[in-house]
Every structure is written in structure tokens, then in C-alpha cells.
Amino acid sequence: MSAYRALNDGSLPEFLGSLPQVKELLGGEPAGWTVEEVGDGNLNLVFIVRSPKTAVVVKQALPYVRLVGDSWPLPLSRSYYEHMALVEQGKHAPKLVPKVYHFDRNLALIVMEYLSPHIIMRKGLIRGIEYPLFASHIAEFMAQTLFNTSPLATTASDHKRRIWAFADNIELCKITEDLVFTDPYRIAKLNHWTSPDLDEIAAQFRRDEPLKAAVQRRKLQFMTSAEALIHGDLHTGSIMLTPTDTRVIDPEFAFVGPMGFDVGAVIGNLLLAFYAQDGHEARVYARSPYRHWILMQVEQVWRLFSKRFIELWDKSKSGDAYMPELFQEPDGALAFAAEKQRFMRNLFVDTISFAGIKMIRRILGLAHTEDLESIEKPAMRAKCETKALTLARRLVIDAERLTGISDVTSAARAIHASS
Amino acid sequence: MSAYRALNDGSLPEFLGSLPQVKELLGGEPAGWTVEEVGDGNLNLVFIVRSPKTAVVVKQALPYVRLVGDSWPLPLSRSYYEHMALVEQGKHAPKLVPKVYHFDRNLALIVMEYLSPHIIMRKGLIRGIEYPLFASHIAEFMAQTLFNTSPLATTASDHKRRIWAFADNIELCKITEDLVFTDPYRIAKLNHWTSPDLDEIAAQFRRDEPLKAAVQRRKLQFMTSAEALIHGDLHTGSIMLTPTDTRVIDPEFAFVGPMGFDVGAVIGNLLLAFYAQDGHEARVYARSPYRHWILMQVEQVWRLFSKRFIELWDKSKSGDAYMPELFQEPDGALAFAAEKQRFMRNLFVDTISFAGIKMIRRILGLAHTEDLESIEKPAMRAKCETKALTLARRLVIDAERLTGISDVTSAARAIHASS
Numbered sequence: 117m118s119a120y121r122a123l124n125d126g127s128l129p130e131f132l133g134s135l136p137q138v139k140e141l142l143g144g145e146p147a148g149w150t151v152e153e154v155g156d157g158n159l160n161l162v163f164i165v166r167s168p169k170t171a172v173v174v175k176q177a178l179p180y181v182r183l184v185g186d187s188w189p190l191p192l193s194r195s196y197y198e199h200m201a202l203v204e205q206g207k208h209a210p211k212l213v214p215k216v217y218h219f220d221r222n223l224a225l226i227v228m229e230y231l232s233p234h235i236i237m238r239k240g241l242i243r244g245i246e247y248p249l250f251a252s253h254i255a256e257f258m259a260q261t262l263f264n265t266s267p268l269a270t271t272a273s274d275h276k277r278r279i280w281a282f283a284d285n286i287e288l289c290k291i292t293e294d295l296v297f298t299d300p301y302r303i304a305k306l307n308h309w310t311s312p313d314l315d316e317i318a319a320q321f322r323r324d325e326p327l328k329a330a331v332q333r334r335k336l337q338f339m340t341s342a343e344a345l346i347h348g349d350l351h352t353g354s355i356m357l358t359p360t361d362t363r364v365i366d367p368e369f370a371f372v373g374p375m376g377f378d379v380g381a382v383i384g385n386l387l388l389a390f391y392a393q394d395g396h397e398a399r400v401y402a403r404s405p406y407r408h409w410i411l412m413q414v415e416q417v418w419r420l421f422s423k424r425f426i427e428l429w430d431k432s433k434s435g436d437a438y439m440p441e442l443f444q445e446p447d448g449a450l451a452f453a454a455e456k457q458r459f460m461r462n463l464f465v466d467t468i469s470f471a472g473i474k475m476i477r478r479i480l481g482l483a484h485t486e487d488l489e490s491i492e493k494p495a496m497r498a499k500c501e502t503k504a505l506t507l508a509r510r511l512v513i514d515a516e517r518l519t520g521i522s523d524v525t526s527a528a529r530a531i532h533a534s535s
Numbered sequence: 536m537s538a539y540r541a542l543n544d545g546s547l548p549e550f551l552g553s554l555p556q557v558k559e560l561l562g563g564e565p566a567g568w569t570v571e572e573v574g575d576g577n578l579n580l581v582f583i584v585r586s587p588k589t590a591v592v593v594k595q596a597l598p599y600v601r602l603v604g605d606s607w608p609l610p611l612s613r614s615y616y617e618h619m620a621l622v623e624q625g626k627h628a629p630k631l632v633p634k635v636y637h638f639d640r641n642l643a644l645i646v647m648e649y650l651s652p653h654i655i656m657r658k659g660l661i662r663g664i665e666y667p668l669f670a671s672h673i674a675e676f677m678a679q680t681l682f683n684t685s686p687l688a689t690t691a692s693d694h695k696r697r698i699w700a701f702a703d704n705i706e707l708c709k710i711t712e713d714l715v716f717t718d719p720y721r722i723a724k725l726n727h728w729t730s731p732d733l734d735e736i737a738a739q740f741r742r743d744e745p746l747k748a749a750v751q752r753r754k755l756q757f758m759t760s761a762e763a764l765i766h767g768d769l770h771t772g773s774i775m776l777t778p779t780d781t782r783v784i785d786p787e788f789a790f791v792g793p794m795g796f797d798v799g800a801v802i803g804n805l806l807l808a809f810y811a812q813d814g815h816e817a818r819v820y821a822r823s824p825y826r827h828w829i830l831m832q833v834e835q836v837w838r839l840f841s842k843r844f845i846e847l848w849d850k851s852k853s854g855d856a857y858m859p860e861l862f863q864e865p866d867g868a869l870a871f872a873a874e875k876q877r878f879m880r881n882l883f884v885d886t887i888s889f890a891g892i893k894m895i896r897r898i899l900g901l902a903h904t905e906d907l908e909s910i911e912k913p914a915m916r917a918k919c920e921t922k923a924l925t926l927a928r929r930l931v932i933d934a935e936r937l938t939g940i941s942d943v944t945s946a947a948r949a950i951h952a953s954s
Contacts, residue, residue, distance in 0.1 A: 267758045272712050273705045275758055280702035286692045293691050293855060301861055325870030328861050333874065336856040339686045339694055342759045436712060437755040442720055442747050451744030455752065 120222055123176055125151040128163055135218050138227050142167035158183035164230060177224035190287055194368040195224035197285045201370035204345055208260040212253060214363055231363055234356035238486055241352060241389040242396055244406045251413050253362035254382055255420035262375045263428045265345035272436040279342050282371040289371055296477045297335035301328050306482040313498030317505055318480050330512050331473055341374040350381040376466025379421060384471035386414050387528055388478055388487050391504040395491030411525040418521040422460045429456055465515045468524060472511030475504055507531045539641055542595055544570040547582055554637050557646055561586035577602035577902060583649060591636060596643035609706055613787040614643035616704045620789035623764055627679040631672060633782055650782055653775035657905055660771060660808040661815055663825045670832050672781035673801055674839035681794045682847045684764035691855040698761050701790040708790055715896045716754035720747050725901040732917030736924055737899050749931050750892055760793040769800040795885025798840060803890035805833050806947055807897055807906050810923040814910030830944040837940040841879045848875055884934045887943060891930030894923055926950045
């Protein structure tokens with residue numbers, strides 16, 4: 117049993133050397149391994165440990181929020197939930213998550229696959245890189261993990277055990293409840309935005325009663341809807357990829373929650389990247405083709421996800437919800453197909469609403485995204501952010517009135533074209 | 536520590552005598568106490584233990600379903616959940632549940648208040664007794680327990696702990712999933728109905744594709760919607776009352792589920808009682824005033840419940856969902872009020888749909904109700920049941936199209952008047 121201590125360049129090789137499987141993987145002796153701390157996230161230590169032969173990543177939770185400091189304690193148990201989620205996701209989408217080599221619960225530490233030459237997707241989007249397989253990969257990840265951890269695919273008993281297993285990931289859920297669903301709509305110390313440019317719109321959002329009502333409805337859903345094991349933080353900073361390979365990382369926010377929160381996170385973050393392009397193009401219109409590409413990804417993510425989800429559902433016979441034996445050919449099959457479409461329609465509305473909420477928190481709340489933060493000129497950044505907020509608000513308020521994903525991209529395009 | 540053994544007339548006094556609080560309450564010595572086994576439910580032993588001074592009720596779980604026999608094992612842990620639910624409900628509605636004197640987890644045994652001269656409400660409904668305070672009492676019970684165990688009233692953390700605490704009441708939930716939401720819609724060994732009279736309508740229900748789709752949608756909701764700590768089996772057999780006092784008993788099916796399942800259980804069982812009256816009246820129309828009274832209770836239960844629920848919500852400042860600080864006077868208060876109405880509208884639709892589903896299972900599934908079973912002539916019973924099924928189906932299919940509770944009672948009345 118190891119007691120918790122934050123590891124560092126000095127202590128990490130010795131620790132890894134004590135793990136036979138990891139030692140064999142790296143090869144040679146710990147003295148020949150190099151350690152680089154690369155954590156740029158908000159919460160954890162992340163090391164790359166290299167041997168002459170290969171490399172591994174070591175992620176260790178810190179007992180506080182790294183972004184804020186030790187004044188904001190955060191339980192180490194999040195590493196336990198991250199590991200459990202990685203293992204579960206790995207069952208359903210083995211090629212789309214990093215391999216796990218070792219987990220130490222007391223050290224809150226996961227040794228996992230070093231992904232190379234993968235980069236964080238958000239950085240790729242800032243550079244204007246197209247990823248031709250991204251949409252189908254992330255659609256596959258979401259369809260597999262969300263469908264297979266819901267009672268559409270499993271027994272009610274298994275679902276209750278899954279809810280139970282993640283129910284104590286309370287503090288991480290609370291971060292989302294506070295920072296995503298609450299703080300952007302009130303005066304809160306940690307909020308910030310491009311000021312003074314966005315002062316007025318931030319104030320408008322704080323007194324936008326229909327918007328707040330809609331967001332609070334979604335907050336209640338986040339706290340009470342136990343649909344599937346969700347990643348819980350599926351933005352483009354939680355995706356590492358190359359043109360041919362895609363991996364979803366960092367599921368420490370995982371719990372059994374609403375499916376649309378994951379799908380909405382992907383779509384909302386793509387839309388943020390879309391509006392950030394104006395700030396990254398060398399000259400006006402230079403990134404027009406890339407903007408178009410991003411919107412195509414928004415459409416593809418939803419279309420491929422919903423198609424794949426239905427395919428999995430059509431093939432499944434194991435779920436306690438909608439047992440296939442109740443719906444016999446020909447009439448039953450038709451009614452069941454219509455019911456699946458109805459389910460996907462509801463999931464679409466959830467997705468679009470959560471997408472808008474995720475966009476707003478990244479502009480008016482505590483944690484922003486590099487897509488927009490890296491735009492140096494405040495006036496340009498504010499212009500991009502205002503357009504993103506305009507779309508985001510509409511997605512939250514009008515989600516039920518949008519007939520399909522192309523309504524979302526049309527609105528995104530129209531708002532971008534407006535002055 | 537006591538090991539599990541089913542107690543009986545002989546062993547019970549000695550056991551109770553070993554509990555100082557219970558011994559003092561009953562007074563005297565165990566030899567002077569009498570024991571009567573009165574369990575007429577489906578699952579448990581229930582004893583009344585009388586002393587010259589007073590009496591207590593002892594409820595002990597059996598390791599199998601009493602209705603079916605030891606071929607259907609059922610975990611003793613249900614007693615643990617029942618006790619936990621009784622305690623929680625007692626916090627919010629202390630006058631509406633029996634007092635608990637002792638709980639023994641190993642014996643799966645609860646010693647509680649002996650309610651006298653209360654009778655099971657279902658028996659009162661069969662006899663045609665009016666209970667003038669019932670609607671306001673049950674509305675109070677449901678509003679208090681459902682509101683106060685939801686994140687409308689508590690923190691998200693407390694809500695997650697509540698979900699966790701009841702998540703393993705798996706087997707009792709499975710009874711509902713199977714017997715309420717599944718078996719009535721397929722050939723199942725345990726199903727029975729008034730045959731041959733209802734053979735055709737039972738077959739129709741098994742191939743009624745829109746009905747089955749709607750019921751399965753509700754089954755999924757039952758498995759994934761963690762809105763509040765629900766009683767889980769709130770029919771008129773779980774209510775004991777007098778004209779002035781009402782108590783809700785037997786919450787062993789409790790878990791964190793959809794609020795509408797409880798409210799729907801009450802309304803659905805009142806509607807069954809309504810249709811059963813034809814079989815209990817001495818001559819045609821003799822029970823017309825009582826039928827009217829029952830339908831008034833259906834309306835009052837919903838109206839008083841929703842009014843009380845909103846009152847509690849208006850006064851509350853403690854919930855993590857819809858934090859009041861986000862909605863300031865005057866515009867915010869208006870928007871919040873509208874949002875509450877929207878919430879109640881959704882809860883109404885859930886309630887009515889669950890009410891219909893609960894009615895169907897009592898006529899086509901395993902466990903029937905005395906209201907209808909005690910009608911001796913099969914033709915009369917079948918007539919009552921057919922009308923009840925006709926309304927029930929409409930409630931499930933049309934829940935979203937009903938504008939309010941008086942639509943439900945109008946439909947009930949119209950179907951009753953049809954031949």
C-alpha cells in the first residue's frame with residue numbers, strides 16, 4: 117500500500133520501476149528513463165516518462181484544483197472514477213481511448229499509453245488542421261459508450277449498479293453544476309470575460325430570464341437524469357488525435373448522467389472553434405474553407421452518432437428497456453423504429469441545449485478555451501465571442517424549435533456573416 | 536447481533552421483551568402479550584402484538600415473495616430500505632406515516648406504531664366510505680416527501696447520496712419493471728385476468744404497438760429518472776386511514792425515481808375503485824354519489840398536490856436546482872413562476888401516464904386488487920375491468936394531449952356511462 121504523495125521527476129522512475137508490467141514495457145532500468153511534466157490542464161499532474169524504447173504517460177491527481185491553487189481542494193477519488201470510466205469505455209470503444217497499464221488508488225495515479233504523434237484536438241483546430249476521420253471516430257465513441265452503458269443495452273440491475281458505482285463522484289459533478297450551469301448567470305468571483313467589450317452582454321445574460329430558466333431546467337436534468345455513463349467533460353481538449361487515430365482522454369468527470377451532455381460538449385466546442393477562426397486567419401476569408409469544414413463536422417458528428425446509436429440499438433437484444441420481444445414484425449417493428457426516432461429527437465434537443473450552455477460558460481465563466489483566449493486583440497476576440505454567445509443563447513432557447521442539425525449550422529453561418 | 540430467522544407467535548414476545556424501549560411501551564411482561572399474524576400483503580409477515588395497555592405492529596420481511604412462495608426469492612434488504620424510507624418520509628410528513636419504534640437489520644424487522652381504528656383505504660373504498668381529509672392528507676404527503684427529497688430542495692451532493700443510498704434496492708425495482716411495465720404486454724406465466732371475458736382485450740393490448748411503445752418509454756424513465764425519493768408502491772392498499780387521520784405505509788419499493796410514479800399510483804388506484812363500484816352497489820345507481828366522490832378525490836389529489844408542491848417550492852431557498860438568487864423580482868420571479876408551471880405540467884403528464892400503466896397491470900398482470908377481485912360475478916367484473924382498461928389505455932396514449940385533471944375525470948365518467 118502506497119500512501120499519497122505527489123510524485124515528481126525524482127521519485128517517479130523509482131516508483132514505475134517497482135511495477136513489473138510497466139518496467140518491462142519501458143525496458144532497461146529507471147536510471148535510463150527521463151521524466152517530463154506536461155500537465156496543462158486544470159486539475160492534475162501529467163508526466164511523460166521516456167525510455168530508449170518507448171514512453172508512458174503518468175497522470176496523478178492533486179488534492180486541489182491546479183488552475184486555482186490549494187485554496188480549492190478536490191478529492192483524489194476522481195482518479196478512481198477516471199480509471200473506472202477508462203476501463204468501461206475501453207470495453208465498448210477499445211481503439212478510441214488510451215490503454216491503461218496501471219492504476220494506484222492511493223496515489224490517485226494512472227499509468228497509461230503515451231499517444232504520439234497525437235495532439236490535443238483544440239490545438240489542431242486553432243492551427244486549422246482537418247481531421248478526416250474525427251467525426252466518425254467521435255461518433256463511434258459516443259454511440260458505443262452511451263448506448264452500451266444505458267438500460268437500452270443492459271439490465272436494470274446493471275444500470276443501478278453503474279449509477280451506484282459513480283454516485284459518489286460528487287465534487288467533480290459539483291464543478292460542472294457551479295461553473296457550467298450557475299456562475300455564468302450571476303455575479304461570481306471566478307467569472308471573467310473580455311472586458312469591457314463583453315460587459316454589457318454579460319450583464320444581459322445575467323438578467324435574461326428565459327435563458328436562465330432554460331439553463332436551470334438543464335441543470336436539474338444534469339442532477340437527476342441517469343441515462344448512461346457519460347464522459348462528463350467531452351470538449352476538444354479531451355480529445356487527442358492524428359489524421360488517422362482519435363482518442364478520448366480525461367474522463368474524471370464521469371458519472372451516470374444525461375447522454376446529451378457529452379454530445380453537446382463536442383458540438384458546442386466545435387462551434388466555439390468555428391467562431392474563433394476569425395481571430396486566427398492570416399487575412400479575412402483565409403479560413404473560410406476551414407470554417408466550412410468545422411460546420412460539416414458539427415453535422416457529421418450528430419448524423420454519424422445518431423445513425424450508429426440506432427444501429428447498435430437495432431442489433432441489441434440485451435436491454436431491459438424496450439425489450440425487443442415486445443415489438444414483433446411487422447407492426448411492432450415499425451412502432452419500435454418510430455419510437456427510436458422519437459428518442460433520438462429528444463436526445464437532439466438535449467444535445468443542442470447543452471451545447472449552447474457549454475459555449476456560454478467558456479466565454480462568461482471561469483474556465484475559457486485556448487481557441488478564443490489565444491486571440492490576442494481584445495476587439496477581435498470580443499467580436500468572435502459575441503457571435504458565439506449569440507448562437508449559444510439561441511441554441512439553449514430554441515433547441516425544441518430546431519428541426520435538425522442543419523438548422524444549427526445554418527444559424528451558426530448566418531450569425532457569423534452578420535456584422 | 537441477531538441472525539435471521541422468521542419470528543412467530545411463540546418467539547416474538549420474547550424478542551420484543553429484549554428491546555427496552557418496546558418493552559416499556561407495551562408495559563408488563565411478554566407473557567402477558569398476545570400476537571396475531573395479520574399479513575395479507577404479498578411479501579411479508581405482519582404481526583399485531585397487544586398488551587393490556589397498547590399494541591405495536593411488527594413487520595418482518597420473508598426471504599421470498601409470499602404471494603408466490605419460496606420459488607421466488609426476494610432479498611431481506613428491502614426491510615432496510617423500507618426503514619430508511621419511513622425515517623426520511625417521517626422527517627417531511629411526520630403525521631402521515633407510522634412511528635417507528637425499532638429496526639433490526641439482521642432480522643429484517645420493523646417495530647412500528649399500531650394504527651387503530653385505521654383500515655386499509657382500499658377496503659374503505661369497496662365499502663363506499665368517504666374520507667373527507669384523504670385528498671389533502673395524501674397531497675401533503677406526496678408534496679412534502681417528493682419536493683424535499685429532490686434537488687429542488689436539497690444540494691446536489693445530498694441528492695447524489697440519496698441516489699446512492701437506495702441504488703441497491705434492485706430486486707424490488709425489478710418487480711415493478713417486470714410486473715408493471717413488461718408482463719402485461721406479453722405472454723407471461725404469472726399473468727391472469729377474468730377469462731374468457733377479457734381474453735380478446737388482453738390479446739389486443741399485447742399487440743397494441745403505440746401503447747407498448749408509450750409504456751416502454753415510461754419503463755425507461757422509471758429506470759433512469761432520479762428525481763426524488765419515491766414510495767414506489769403508493770396504491771390504496773398502502774394507505775391506512777380514518778375519517779380524520781391518514782398514514783402511508785409499506786415503502787419497501789422506495790428508491791430515487793420519477794415523482795409521477797407515486798402520484799400516478801394514487802390516481803390510478805382511485806380510478807380502479809371508481810370502475811369497481813358498479814360491482815359493489817346494491818342496485819344500479821346506488822353508488823352514483825360515491826362514484827362522484829371518488830372522481831372529486833382524483834381531481835383534489837392532483838390539485839392539492841400541485842398547489843402544495845408549488846407552495847413548498849416558493850418558500851424554499853435551499854435547493855441546488857433553480858437557485859432563487861438567479862431569479863430576482865420582478866421579471867425573474869415571473870419567469871421562475873412560469874418555469875414552475877412548466878415543471879408541474881410535465882409532472883402531470885408523467886402522473887397520468889403512470890396512472891394508466893398502474894391500472895392495466897392490476898387487470899392483466901399478476902397482482903390484482905381487491906376492488907375488482909371481490910366482484911363475484913365474472914360478467915360484471917369483466918365489464919368494470921373493460922371500462923377501466925379503456926380509460927387506462929387512453930391515459931397512457933393521450934397523456935400529453937390532456938389539458939388538466941378534469942379531462943381525466945370527464946373521460947372516466949364518459950367511459951363509465953358507455954355501455
